[in-house]
Amino acid sequence: xxxxxxxxxxxxxxxxxxxxxxxxxxxxxxWDENKTLFADAWSEWExxxxxxxxxxxxxxxxxxxxxxxxTAWTDPNxxxxxxxxxxxVFPGVYRTQFFNLDQLATxxxxxxxxxxxxxxxxxxxxxxxxxxxxxxDPRSKGYLAAPTFQSFYQELMNRYMRPVSRLLxxxxxxxxxxxxxxxxQWQANKDTSLRPHxxxxxxxxxxxxxxxxxxxxxxxxxxxxxxxxxxEKLTFEPGTALIHHGSVPHASEPITSGERxxxxxxxxxxxxxxxxxxxxxxxxxxxHRWSLPENKSDGFAPF
Numbered sequence: 329x330x331x332x333x334x335x336x337x338x339x340x341x342x343x344x345x346x347x348x349x350x351x352x353x354x355x356x357x358x359w360d361e362n363k364t365l366f367a368d369a370w371s372e373w374e375x376x377x378x379x380x381x382x383x384x385x386x387x388x389x390x391x392x393x394x395x396x397x398x399t400a401w402t403d404p405n406x407x408x409x410x411x412x413x414x415x416x417v418f419p420g421v422y423r424t425q426f427f428n429l430d431q432l433a434t435x436x437x438x439x440x441x442x443x444x445x446x447x448x449x450x451x452x453x454x455x456x457x458x459x460x461x462x463x464x465d466p467r468s469k470g471y472l473a474a475p476t477f478q479s480f481y482q483e484l485m486n487r488y489m490r491p492v493s494r495l496l497x498x499x500x501x502x503x504x505x506x507x508x509x510x511x512x513q514w515q516a517n518k519d520t521s522l523r524p525h526x527x528x529x530x531x532x533x534x535x536x537x538x539x540x541x542x543x544x545x546x547x548x549x550x551x552x553x554x555x556x557x558x559x560e561k562l563t564f565e566p567g568t569a570l571i572h573h574g575s576v577p578h579a580s581e582p583i584t585s586g587e588r589x590x591x592x593x594x595x596x597x598x599x600x601x602x603x604x605x606x607x608x609x610x611x612x613x614x615x616h617r618w619s620l621p622e623n624k625s626d627g628f629a630p631f
Contacts, residue, residue: 334376337362337369337447348453359450359469370474374622382438384480389488390425397488404614411421411495418551420572422496422604426488426535427567433539436589438512442472452510452631460513462589467508467629478511481509483591486620492593493531494617497573498609501616503530503597505623508630511537514580514588524552526616528630529574529594530602537589544586552577575605582615598626 331339343355373622376380376563396409417516425434442449442462449462450470463471464481472478485507494501508529534549548561549570556578561581564570572578574594596602 332372333361333365333368333606334372334447334621337346337366339432339446340365340447342448347560349372349411350449356469361425362448363469366447366470368589370445370472371610373445373447381433381441381476383451384438384476386421386483388427388431388435388480388594389496390428392473393424393426393488397491400491400614401487401618403473404447404618407491407495407614407617410492413602414496414571415563418572419553419555420576421551421562422571423562423568425565425567426569426615427537429540429567432537436537438477439537439589442474442477445596451478452512460515460589461511464509464511464593465507467506467625468510469629483511484594488573489533490595491533491617492571493533494612496571497531498612499603499607500530500573500595501610501612503601503603504595504601505598505630506626507620508594509587509591509598511591514544514545514583514590516544516585516587523548523578524550524579525576526541527574527594528602531571531595532574533563533569533571533591533593535569535591535593536566538587540566544588545584546581547588549578550581550583552579564569566597574602578589594630599628599629 343352344357347355385418393410393413396413400407400410416423417423433543443460448470449472451459452461452463452467463469465471466473466478490504493504538544548563550559550561551572562570
């Protein structure tokens with residue numbers, strides 16, 4: 329009897345953690361050779377669960393942010409209502425309530441179902457090998473190819489992150505044509521921290537996926553002001569997001585108890601281009617901010 333793609337994905341031999349950390353050639357071959365198999369398996373997985381699969385739609389976005397975003401897409405001259413929702417909490421770092429606390433559990437339930445699907449997912453081993461994480465963008469090998477998730481992800485990147493980035497950081501316009509994203513799960517005694525670094529992005533959006541009452545200790549995001557060298561440890565509440573230029577130095581402090589879940593999302597230009605520091609920002613009209621780039625995916629992945 330012929331196995332389905334989902335059955336084959338369940339039984340396929342997977343690379344070891346050591347092989348992934350060492351970037352063994354066999355790991356690259358594994359993801360390349362099975363790209364179509366895993367994409368088909370994710371589609372079959374969604375179909376097999378049907379209505380039992382948590383529904384991802386725009387109700388997951390915070391209502392105030394969603395209403396302001398939808399208004400700006402209809403009338404870009406009303407984009408000020410979007411900007412007003414973002415508070416500058418460190419030089420060049422802004423925070424807002426991004427996901428709806430009443431619906432955040434739906435997104436988490438979906439991601440929990442993904443982790444139980446037993447379909448190989450490539451962890452984000454360009455930063456460290458974060459065992460609970462996954463690559464989210466189609467440009468990444470072994471990404472989360474479930475059609476429902478991809479529809480949600482594209483809406484998040486194209487209708488939310490990109491115009492907000494252009495609004496808060498005008499210099500990134502033109503360096504925001506390409507998307508990239510991954511999830512991380514910080515766990516005490518497992519994957520606990522990330523040393524100071526900057527991102528290979530024009531803009532980074534970091535969204536906390538923890539549910540209300542799902543507490544942890546430690547795991548603050550430390551930001552470093554490159555001019556004053558001031559360091560500030562920021563924590564952000566369930567469903568809230570931090571957004572900043574990728575060039576802003578930052579680190580994840582060690583988590584000492586519990587777990588922290590988050591999405592890390594990037595925008596950059598074709599082939600990884602980012603704006604030069606100090607370059608003058610172009611004079612962009614609101615209608616240009618609230619538009620989609622014509623550039624196709626260039627297939628370039630930073631890691």
